Every structure is written in C-alpha cells, then in structure tokens.
Amino acid sequence: xxxxxxxxxxxxxxxxxxxxxxxxxxxxxxxxxxxxxxxxxxxxxxxxxxxxxxxxxxxxxxxxxxxxxxxxxxxxxxxxxxxxxxxxxxxxxxxxxxxxxxxxxxxxxxxxxxxxxxxxxxxxxxxxxxxxxxxxxxxxxxxxxxxxxxxxxxxxxxxxxxxxxxxxxxxxxxxxxxxxxxxxxxxxxxxxxxxxxxxxxxxxxxxxxxxxxxxxxxxxxxxxxxxxxxxxxxxxxxxxxxxxxxxxxxxxxxxxxxxxxxxxxxxxxxxxxxxxxxxxxxxxxxxxxxxxxxxxxxxxxxxxxxxxxxxxxxxxxxxxxxxxxxxxxxxxxxxxxxxxxxxxxxxxxxxxxxx
Numbered sequence: 001x002x003x004x005x006x007x008x009x010x011x012x013x014x015x016x017x018x019x020x021x022x023x024x025x026x027x028x029x030x031x032x033x034x035x036x037x038x039x040x041x042x043x044x045x046x047x048x049x050x051x052x053x054x055x056x057x058x059x060x061x062x063x064x065x066x067x068x069x070x071x072x073x074x075x076x077x078x079x080x081x082x083x084x085x086x087x088x089x090x091x092x093x094x095x096x097x098x099x100x101x102x103x104x105x106x107x108x109x110x111x112x113x114x115x116x117x118x119x120x121x122x123x124x125x126x127x128x129x130x131x132x133x134x135x136x137x138x139x140x141x142x143x144x145x146x147x148x149x150x151x152x153x154x155x156x157x158x159x160x161x162x163x164x165x166x167x168x169x170x171x172x173x174x175x176x177x178x179x180x181x182x183x184x185x186x187x188x189x190x191x192x193x194x195x196x197x198x199x200x201x202x203x204x205x206x207x208x209x210x211x212x213x214x215x216x217x218x219x220x221x222x223x224x225x226x227x228x229x230x231x232x233x234x235x236x237x238x239x240x241x242x243x244x245x246x247x248x249x250x251x252x253x254x255x256x257x258x259x260x261x262x263x264x265x266x267x268x269x270x271x272x273x274x275x276x277x278x279x280x281x282x283x284x285x286x287x288x289x290x291x292x293x294x295x296x297x298x299x300x301x302x303x304x305x306x307x308x309x310x311x312x313x314x315x316x317x318x319x320x321x322x323x324x325x326x327x328x329x330x331x332x333x334x335x336x337x338x339x340x341x342x343x344x345x346x347x348x349x350x351x352x353x354x355x
Contacts, residue, residue: 001034001049003027005153005175008130008190012053012183014040023068025049033064035072043076050161053179085204089157089180091316092202097158098251099314100138103307104163108300110140117141117197117226119349120339125222126150129192134181134213135199139164145195146171153191155179181209189218198347201227201319207329214333217354223335224351230320231345239312246313258310265297266305274298292344326350 001020006027009018018036025032034046036053045052047064058065058076065072115122127149133142136154142164146152151173154164161178168174179185181203194213200206206227214223230236246254273294276286297305323340326348330338335352342348 001031001046001051002175005051005177006036008153008187009036009051009177009185010187011038011040011042012179012185013042014038016040018044018051018185020046022046023071033068043073048162048165050165050176050178051185053177053183053185054157057178088204088317089182093158095251095314095316096137096156096202097160099307099310100158100160100163102255103303103310104138104160104166105303106138106140106143106167107303109144111144111147112299114141114144114197116343117349118195118224118351119341120351121222121224123148125193130190131193131195132186132191132213132216134184134194134196134209136161136164136176139167141195141197142174143168143171146174150193151175153177153186155181155184157181182212184212184216186216188215189221191216191218191221193217193222193224195224197226200225201321202315202317204317206319207332210329211333214335214354219354221354222351223333223354224349226343226347226349227326228318228320229342229345229347230322231342236320240318243313243318247316251314254314255310258313259306261313262302262306262309265309266302270294270297270305293346296344296346321348323348 006018006020010016011018016039018038020027020031020034020036022031022034024034030049031046032049036044036046036051044057045061045064047061052061054060126145129150131145131150132153132155133145134155136142136156137160139154142152142154146168153175155177156164157178157180161176165176177185194217196213200209203209210225217223246257273286273291277283277298326340330340330350330352333352334355336355338350338352340348340350
C-alpha cells in the first residue's frame with residue numbers, strides 16, 4: 001500500500017482519515033503488512049499490501065493475526081454495525097471469491113472486451129486521470145485502464161482481490177482495497193471517474209450501490225456501468241428456473257454443471273460458428289446472419305465460456321434492467337451528459353457526468 005492511496009481513503013463508518021502502522025515495509029515505499037487505525041477506534045489489517053476494510057477482516061485473515069499477535073490488541077475491535085442484507089452479501093462474496101480464484105488466469109488481455117463495455121468512452125479517455133474499479137474481480141478491466149494511462153484503485157469484497165493482485169503485479173499505478181461496496185472507504189469526490197462492470201446487478205440494492213459509487217467522483221467526473229438486460233425475457237426466465245436449483249448447490253457441483261454446460265456450448269455452437277466463419281462461401285453467409293452471442297464468444301478460449309457459465313449458475317443474485325430503468329438511475333443520481341446504449345440483447349451501458 002502506497003502513501004498516496006492512504007490520502008484518498010476515509011473510514012466508511014465515521015468519515016475520518018486513517019493512520020497507517022507498518023509492520024513490514026514503509027509508507028515511503030510500500031506498506032506490505034500493517035494496520036490502519038481510525039480515530040473512532042476501528043482497526044483494519046493491511047495484508048499483502050492490500051487494506052482489508054471489512055467488519056470481519058481479522059477473522060478472514062487468521063494467518064495475519066497469528067503472525068502479528070504480539071503487535072495486535074488483545075481484543076481486536078470490530079465495527080459494531082448491522083450490515084443490511086449481511087447474509088446475501090456474504091453469499092455473493094463467497095461465490096465470486098470462489099469463481100475468480102478458480103478462473104483467475106488472464107487467458108487473453110480483454111482489451112477489446114473492456115472497450116466494448118465502456119463505450120462511449122475509449123482508450124483516449126484515461127491518460128492522467130485517477131479512477132476506481134468497483135468489483136474488480138480478477139483484474140481484467142483494471143489492467144487495461146492502467147495500461148491506457150490512468151492511476152487506478154480496484155475494490156472487491158471477496159478473495160478475488162488476490163487474483164487481481166497477481167494479475168496486476170508490476171503495474172505501478174494500480175492500488176487495491178478489499179471492501180464492501182456499501183461501505184466504500186474513500187473520501188467523496190477524490191476520483192476523476194468510476195466504473196462498475198457486471199457487478200451492480202448482483203447486489204441486494206443495486207441502485208443504492210450505484211449512488212454510493214457516484215459520490216466518489218468529483219464534479220465533472222464520469223461514471224460508467226454495465227448491467228444485465230431484461231430483453232431476453234424467455235431465456236432469462238429459463239435461466240432463473242435453473243438457478244433456483246444451482247444457486248443452492250455446493251460449489252463443486254456448481255462447477256461441474258458449469259463445465260458440462262460450457263462444453264456443450266463451446267463444442268456444439270461456438271467452435272462450429274468459428275469454423276464456419278473461415279469458410280469462403282459459408283463464411284460470408286454466416287457473417288451476414290451474425291449471431292450476436294456467438295460473435296462475442298468466438299474470440300475467446302474455453303476458459304472464458306466456462307467462467308461465464310459458472311457466473312450464470314452460481315451467483316446468488318441477478319437483476320435485469322431496461323433502458324427506462326437506467327434513465328431513472330442516472331436522473332436520480334443527478335448526472336448530466338448521459339448516454340445509455342445496449343450491448344446486443346445482453347446488457348446496458350450507462351454513462352453520465354457528475355454536475
């Protein structure tokens with residue numbers, strides 16, 4: 001953890017700044033292990049260079065507690081707050097922590113994938129700006145935002161933050177924080193932009209989370225998100241029927257079912273489509289027909305398809321939206337210069353600037 005990250009942070013419960021107590025490393029270089037102390041009495045660990053701003057952060061890092069037992073209070077303080085939807089948030093954290101630990105490898109650079117999600121923004125938007133990636137998963141988007149020239153903070157409340165750490169190692173302008181989106185540990189208005197791609201629709205109160213993200217952006221700054229579309233009502237209903245069973249299944253079974261679904265999908269549809277596109281005559285016909293879903297996946301290896309099937313079948317919560325709902329979000333957040341656009345029938349991009 002670098003000193004400049006500390007300058008942007010604040011206790012999500014009282015709003016005060018943190019003080020860092022390094023155990024390993026220094027603020028002049030990097031704090032590898034240590035503590036963050038707040039004047040309100042709350043205390044959080046810094047583990048492997050990542051501040052862990054969670055109510056149960058010490059319980060989630062028992063090795064840290066064991067290693068530094070002599071330097072920690074005899075009774076570790078915990079925030080005495082009742083977290084709304086605590087059970088739903090815990091299940092979601094466990095699901096995505098499992099997912100992005102299993103599917104942690106950056107099998108492609110995801111550059112075009114990122115640009116597809118964030119239109120009308122393009123690579124020229126990022127140089128010299130400070131941004132935040134809310135729900136950074138295994139780091140595929142923050143990796144490209146930094147490479148495009150932004151100084152980035154990535155936030156995830158699950159063990160996926162460890163995958164981001166590995167995948168962004170060596171990128172000097174990436175900072176990571178493990179935190180809950182409903183308790184974001186940052187001062188208002190410290191970022192030039194914020195984005196959240198494929199995250200908000202998995203939360204118990206998506207629009208509330210969106211409003212909290214908007215607060216982090218300075219006046220004139222930009223917010224862009226991507227959420228699921230409700231355009232495919234029949235397919236969505238079929239998926240939700242399957243999810244009524246799969247979301248209650250053990251993780252290994254979810255993984256096995258996802259592997260089977262991905263194998264059928266990849267071998268039965270994606271590979272044949274990819275091969276047909278290469279044929280002289282049939283290829284031109286297929287290109288005219290253009291099946292949007294297969295167009296998306298034909299560029300990716302099997303692991304991406306597998307991970308997406310796991311996401312579909314395992315994530316505890318999924319909401320679906322239309323353009324009118326997105327307009328409502330942007331209006332209630334008092335954002336200007338708004339742009340709402342579909343990504344096929346799969347999702348909606350929503351962009352706005354803080355007035």
